[in-house]
Amino acid sequence: MADITKMITEGQTYQAAQEGSNDYEYWEGKKFEWFRRIASPKAKGARGERMVADILEALGADVPRDPTGKPTKPPGSGTEFDIYPDKTKTEVKTSSAWEGTDDRWTWQQLREEQTYDRVIFLGINADSAQAWWCTKEDLEQHVFGQSSFRQHGGRNGTGPMYWIHTANYGLSAPPWFRSMDTWND
Numbered sequence: 001m002a003d004i005t006k007m008i009t010e011g012q013t014y015q016a017a018q019e020g021s022n023d024y025e026y027w028e029g030k031k032f033e034w035f036r037r038i039a040s041p042k043a044k045g046a047r048g049e050r051m052v053a054d055i056l057e058a059l060g061a062d063v064p065r066d067p068t069g070k071p072t073k074p075p076g077s078g079t080e081f082d083i084y085p086d087k088t089k090t091e092v093k094t095s096s097a098w099e100g101t102d103d104r105w106t107w108q109q110l111r112e113e114q115t116y117d118r119v120i121f122l123g124i125n126a127d128s129a130q131a132w133w134c135t136k137e138d139l140e141q142h143v144f145g146q147s148s149f150r151q152h153g154g155r156n157g158t159g160p161m162y163w164i165h166t167a168n169y170g171l172s173a174p175p176w177f178r179s180m181d182t183w184n185d
Contacts, residue, residue, distance in 0.1 A: 023100030030126035036096055046070070048094025049082050052120050055131055059183050061085040081116035086184075090133075091116040096124045103130070103166055108151060110162040112144045121177065123166070132177035142176055 008014050027036040038044045053063040053071045063085045064072045071083040081089040091114065095105035105123040116136055123130045143149045143162050151163040166172060 023097070026097070026100030027126050032096070032124050032126055032129065035124055036126075044096075045082075045092070045094060048122050048124075049092045051094075051129070052092045052122055052131065053083060053085070055120075055122075055180060056083075056085045056183065059180060061183060080114050088118055089116040091119045092122065093119060094122045094124065097126065098167075100126075102126075102128070103172065105166045106163055108161075108163045110139060110143060110149075110151075110164065112140070112160050112162070120180075121164070121173070123173075130173070131180050132173050133180060133183060134177055138176050142174065 027033045035044070035047065038047060049071055050069060053065065053069075056063050063083060066072050073081070073084045077084070077089075082092040083090050091110075093107035093110065095107050098104045098106055102125045103123065105121075107121050110119070118133050118135055119139065120131060120133045139162075143164065146162075148168075149162040149164060151161040164174065166174075169175070
């Protein structure tokens with residue numbers, strides 16, 4: 001019987017990972033290592049929503065939460081948006097740093113057809129975090145309908161899901177992102 005483990009550990013992919021192409025050292029022993037260790041994307045998203053709720057509350061926003069601290073929405077809201085600060089339908093997108101590089105984030109699954117007013121983008125580095133927000137209109141102007149932001153093009157290249165990479169902006173946020181300090185303006 002073939003030794004599959006040996007085939008993998010002697011192969012190119014495994015060897016490249018052992019030579020530093022992964023980012024374990026980047027996260028090890030750092031402030032947000034706990035976040036990187038969350039295995040499920042859904043669980044990471046839920047934790048990102050809670051962290052964004054904390055940010056908004058620190059800025060004076062009213063964020064409805066249940067007794068466990070989970071942000072809540074009006075009954076019947078479904079999955080159209082994630083949180084409801086100051087009665088504003090808000091989608092939350094969270095990204096941890098890619099490839100062990102500070103400020104290299106990719107926020108995924110931006111959907112044009114969902115009903116929300118604002119999006120908050122949370123970027124988690126190993127030892128720091130950043131957050132910005134934009135309106136849905138900002139996304140309509142700068143992202144939606146543009147092939148360079150299309151995440152899944154589908155068969156005809158016109159799929160409705162988009163993503164934003166900070167690497168496209170020189171490892172900083174897009175210029176049309178707004179500071180969290182302006183949330184209440």
